[in-house]
Amino acid sequence: MEMYEKNFDVVIVGGGLAGLTLACLLGRDGIGVAVIDAADPNKPMIGDERTTAISYGSGLILDEAGVWGRLLSSGAAIKDIQILDGDSPLLLNFLSAEVGGKDFGTIVLNSDIRAVLKNKVDALDCVQLIAPSKVSDFEILPDCGRVILDDGGVITGRLLIGADGRKSFMRDWLDIDVRRWDYRQRAVVCLVNHEYPHNNVAVEHFYADGPFAILPMADDRDGKHRSSVVFTEHGPEAKSLMHLSAATFELALQAKFPARYGEVKMIGERSVYPLGLVHASRYIGPRMALMADAAHGIHPIAGQGLNLGFRDVKEMAALVRAAYKNDQDIGADELLQTYQRRRRPDNVAMIAFTDGLVRLFSNSFPPLRLIRRAGLKAVGKLSAAKRFFMKQAMADRS
Numbered sequence: 001m002e003m004y005e006k007n008f009d010v011v012i013v014g015g016g017l018a019g020l021t022l023a024c025l026l027g028r029d030g031i032g033v034a035v036i037d038a039a040d041p042n043k044p045m046i047g048d049e050r051t052t053a054i055s056y057g058s059g060l061i062l063d064e065a066g067v068w069g070r071l072l073s074s075g076a077a078i079k080d081i082q083i084l085d086g087d088s089p090l091l092l093n094f095l096s097a098e099v100g101g102k103d104f105g106t107i108v109l110n111s112d113i114r115a116v117l118k119n120k121v122d123a124l125d126c127v128q129l130i131a132p133s134k135v136s137d138f139e140i141l142p143d144c145g146r147v148i149l150d151d152g153g154v155i156t157g158r159l160l161i162g163a164d165g166r167k168s169f170m171r172d173w174l175d176i177d178v179r180r181w182d183y184r185q186r187a188v189v190c191l192v193n194h195e196y197p198h199n200n201v202a203v204e205h206f207y208a209d210g211p212f213a214i215l216p217m218a219d220d221r222d223g224k225h226r227s228s229v230v231f232t233e234h235g236p237e238a239k240s241l242m243h244l245s246a247a248t249f250e251l252a253l254q255a256k257f258p259a260r261y262g263e264v265k266m267i268g269e270r271s272v273y274p275l276g277l278v279h280a281s282r283y284i285g286p287r288m289a290l291m292a293d294a295a296h297g298i299h300p301i302a303g304q305g306l307n308l309g310f311r312d313v314k315e316m317a318a319l320v321r322a323a324y325k326n327d328q329d330i331g332a333d334e335l336l337q338t339y340q341r342r343r344r345p346d347n348v349a350m351i352a353f354t355d356g357l358v359r360l361f362s363n364s365f366p367p368l369r370l371i372r373r374a375g376l377k378a379v380g381k382l383s384a385a386k387r388f389f390m391k392q393a394m395a396d397r398s
């Protein structure tokens with residue numbers, strides 16, 4: 001095995017959407033960054049066929065990273081959100097007109113986000129993407145962290161960032177306790193063409209098995225209308241929607257779509273994600289910090305997982321850039337403590353919000369159903385409550 005050693009200011013383990021965004025934000029200031037990712041950047045990744053509802057606040061972060069313009073032009077705005085509960089005729093409408101005409105977010109393909117971030121990283125001289133390459137060990141010295149790769153290479157940095165996702169190797173290495181919850185649900189995700197336009201309306205229909213969401217996308221090159229679907233299921237794996245033939249799955253989709261979409265056709269493949277909650281009991285260790293899904297992975301019921309991760313990215317980037325500019329230690333314990341202190345309350349609040357929604361809505365227990373429907377009716381009538389939910393949906397911290 002060939003031995004080599006490379007030195008950087010910051011080493012980011014995990015070149016997912018959070019890790020790459022942090023690299024862009026730091027690289028802009030001339031900070032030397034290595035991003036290590038196990039996946040081959042030239043091959044499609046698991047999750048690439050998913051879409052993300054990018055909130056207004058995340059759009060600002062991606063703009064600072066220099067990639068938002070490109071994504072906006074390929075994405076579709078969410079103008080209105082419709083909430084439905086099981087077979088109830090009650091419909092809750094969130095209209096962007098009620099929040100000063102601001103969109104609720106922009107639906108963008110994960111593969112598009114990854115592609116623009118990778119291009120940006122490639123264009124930054126001080127950022128190096130080391131991939132495909134897997135991290136197999138760490139060593140922490142007083143003034144730097146050493147990352148050992150499975151090809152024998154050693155990458156050092158004054159600060160190590162764990163952006164390596166829900167099953168974070170770095171979190172396990174730091175021996176950090178994790179609060180976990182299995183919702184016993186799976187999200188089956190696919191893209192569809194439909195006959196009539198979506199009019200930029202997102203639909204979230206709550207069922208006892210979990211939410212069924214239709215997210216508006218930009219029309220394809222042939223002008224066909226497109227949406228992304230998250231079809232949540234519950235029950236034994238053997239009975240999963242993944243085992244249905246494409247034709248039978250399309251029938252199941254059609255049955256869930258409101259009639260105004262017309263005929264629905266699946267594009268490409270389905271993929272499936274088990275849904276659970278993970279939250280690290282601490283985000284930091286000596287010269288190390290966790291961020292995004294490595295620190296907190298939540299249910300996609302409110303489409304906020306990555307948006308939350310981007311807020312970690314923003315905080316960490318601000319702290320590191322300030323320390324770097326002032327010639328201070330970017331891996332100092334004080335900086336890491338500040339990061340954890342500032343990010344934990346926001347993450348805990350979003351975890352509680354999404355967890356509460358899952359428990360309230362994925363339930364057919366009659367008294368709970370009554371409370372839920374009364375709650376939806378009340379939210380629809382009380383403008384302050386409605387605005388609170390709309391702000392949560394937009395993740396608007398501006």
Ligand SMILES: Cc1cc2nc3c(=O)[nH]c(=O)nc-3n(C[C@H](O)[C@H](O)[C@H](O)COP(=O)(O)OP(=O)(O)OC[C@H]3O[C@@H](n4cnc5c(N)ncnc54)[C@H](O)[C@@H]3O)c2cc1C
Nearest residue numbers: 014016017018038053135164165292293303304305306307
């Ligand atoms: C069905 C579904 C729908 C969703 N919809 C939304 C939405 O609308 N809005 C939203 O905000 N969020 C949404 N999310 C959540 C969002 O997808 C995640 O929060 C986000 O992808 C996490 O990004 P990340 O960069 O933290 O982690 P990941 O995307 O998991 O990336 C981690 C990276 O680390 C690398 N890695 C792991 N281990 C190692 C190792 N040992 N060495 C080197 N590299 C390693 C992996 O290759 C990977 O590239 C959704 C999630 C699901 C399941």
